[in-house]
Amino acid sequence: MIKPTESELEILGILWSKGPSTVRVVNDELSLKRRVGYTTTLKLMQIMTEKGLLRRKKDSRNHIYFPVAKEDDTKNAMIQRFIDTIFDGSATRLVMQALGNHETTPEELEKIKELIREKEGGEK
Amino acid sequence: MIKPTESELEILGILWSKGPSTVRVVNDELSLKRRVGYTTTLKLMQIMTEKGLLRRKKDSRNHIYFPVAKEDDTKNAMIQRFIDTIFDGSATRLVMQALGNHETTPEELEKIKELIREKEGGEK
DNA sequence: TAAAAACTACGAATAATTTCGTAAATCATA
DNA sequence: TATGATTTACGAAATTATTCGTAGTTTTTA
Secondary structure, X not given: OOOXXXXXXXXXXXXXXXXXXXXXHHHHHHHHHOOOOHHHHHHHHHHHHHHOOEEEEEEXXXXXXEEOOOHHHHHHHHHHHHHHHHOOOOHHHHHHHHHHOXXXXXXXXXXXXXXXXXXXXXXX | OOOOOXXXXXXXXXXXXXXXXXXXXXXXXXXXXOOOOHHHHHHHHHHHHHHOXXXXXXXXXXXXXXXXXXXXXXXXXXXXXXXXHHOOOOHHHHHHHXXXXXXXXXXXXXXXXXXXXXXXXXOO
């Protein structure tokens, strides 16, 4: 699976949350966070299409872009890479460190416990 | 906190696991995984020193390099960035996705549960 | 102590990523 | 239908990251 660059990831994030979108929409969204020219966003999305990260369909004058890979698959691949480079391949170490140093509400802890029960039990 | 590049992270990883080391030691270790010239590693470590990622002390002919920031602090900062870009700031989402898609032994699950108990209970 | 070996400094080439200007095409509307 | 607004294509500049060669210094050892 192709590794998106930092900027590409921003764009994927927007497409995941907003669904298939035009360059205009993505650029507007990006512009909320930082200054970025329209053609910059356009070029990036064209490159992502070449790389196979995005596909697009024509809609009159515009192109509507959408990610090729599923959000979950992409995120899992990224977690895997992250774990491999930083945590020596151990997902547990990542989880421990993430849990150990971030605020979590009781509800969130409950959800995690539930997930663990499922993994332990086979069925919940 | 400065964000290390991919290559810089490799070097940090080696220094974390082997302790303060010379360029030679780091380069030998890197070379186990891929071809890399000695002066490449040297230059990288010099740049990292300029950036403030590493410090070094002179030891006769050599320099001995070591990370400025603690391993845990660096990893936490990286997790934070990862969470912010990919999981919308939610550590729980990262944990859920990491747990949901990676093999974990019962022992590991037990360790995680223990950590959760501590977080819930205040004291264990 | 002279030659060889190992090390540092540093400039610069290469590669990857991000940015944007310009030209041409498409579409809306005056 | 022609003017203006929006979009696409594309080359190339700017920036950042990686790689390495060469020169000069220090240390080892024959």
